[in-house]
Amino acid sequence: MRAIIVEDEVPAREELEYLVEAYSEIEVTHFFDDGLDVLKFLQEHETDVIFLDINIPSLNGMLLASTISKFTKRPYIVFTTAYKEHAAQAFELEAFDYILKPYDEKRIAGMLSRLESAFKRDHVEITLPNRNLKSHLNSQGQQSEIPTQASNxxxxxxxxxxxxxxxxxxxxxxxxxxxxxxxxxxxxxxxxxxxxxxxxxxxxxxxxxxxxxxxxxxxxxxxxxxxxxxxxxxxxxxxxxxxxxxxxxxxxxxxxxxx
Structure with a gap:
């Protein structure tokens, strides 16, 4: 999974990056501190999940999430904020989760586990045919026809x-x-x-x-x-x-x- 972090406070961004690295296989590819920059990025690039602060410049997190919710292919959105009062609106936008600051390590770890499980579940139709093909070839003694990474x-x-x-x-x-x-x-x-x-x-x-x-x-x-x-x-x-x-x-x- 690929992710971006949208956060204008450096300590909070670095802590979240550390927790994502420590508790998941998610790859954080980009960081942003401005909502409009995120929107421009998403017009040319795809990502699987957005860790999104609400109080950010130019275009706040709620307005940004509302825009993203209209995308044909929508990334998971995890709000990361110090404000409790936006939770109801966040889930109306079908956010995956709503995490309050200061971060609780166990809470983050649980969210990341559920996020990875959800991604695997939602993409099972893409990966299943390849698994079935490999299983079929194995049963037929044709495993060698599938390329491996054994070569150096x-x-x-x-x-x-x-x-x-x-x-x-x-x-x-x-x-x-x-x-x-x-x-x-x-x-x-x-x-x-x-x-x-x-x-x-x-x-x-x-x-x-x-x-x-x-x-x-x-x-x-x-x-x-x-x-x-x-x-x-x-x-x-x-x-x-x-x-x-x-x-x-x-x-x-x-x-x-x-x-």
Whole structure:
């Protein structure tokens, strides 16, 4: 699932981002602090869920939600606000949930679980045929006809060319709007997919999603530098770029690296 957060208070935005990362597989792709900017974005892009504050500039959250409710394909809307009095109006607009600030961690975790379940349920008609096909081929002994990700060869794109690359030659990848930037020792490639999609192509034993915007090759880590809030910055062999480990990924990273 892809999400955007609409919030004009930085601490509240960062806390919500952390909770979404910690308790779900939802990918937060963009942040906004102005209602009109959200509307412009949605005219050209699709998202699955909007975490929406009510008291925002230009176009408040209620007016924005009312406009979105008229869309043919509507994202889930979760209101995040300090104001109780708008709850009835929110549910008239068929909002998925109405979360009050300050955030309650258990409340957020429960909402995110229900949100992911609802998304799977609402998209079952899209995914079911593929599952049935795979099940049928398995029963017929034809599983090998379905492509797998067993190969460590990755097709990277540069200047309209496809460069077949050994996965271990990839140092890290960064989410950048609707594409993913992939870096080897000497080259930069642009992949026309989200970082979540690109991450699924990589060998799990080599790569770790250390941040919502970063995936890193564990074998390329040269130095692990303690950072604020008990997080880390990673320095890589051969490169000057430093890769952050987000707060929600620290526990898993320590286990993998035996820290």
């Amino acid at each position: 060869r990755i097709n990277l794109k540069k200047n309209d060319k496809i460069i077949v690359t050994d996965a271990n030659d990839i140092y890290y990848a960064i989410a950048n709007e609707k594409v993913t930037l992939v870096y080897t020792k000497k080259e930069e490639y642009t992949m026309p997919m989200s970082i979540t999609e690109f991450d699924s192509l990589l060998p799990e034993n080599l790569f770790f999603r250390c941040h919502r915007s970063y995936t890193v090759n564990l074998t390329k880590i040269l130095e692990i530098v303690p950072w604020f809030n008990q997080t880390y910055m990673l320095r890589l062999k051969d490169l000057t770029e430093e890769i952050p480990v987000s707060r929600s990924k620290v526990k898993a990273f320590r286990q993998i690296m035996h820290l």
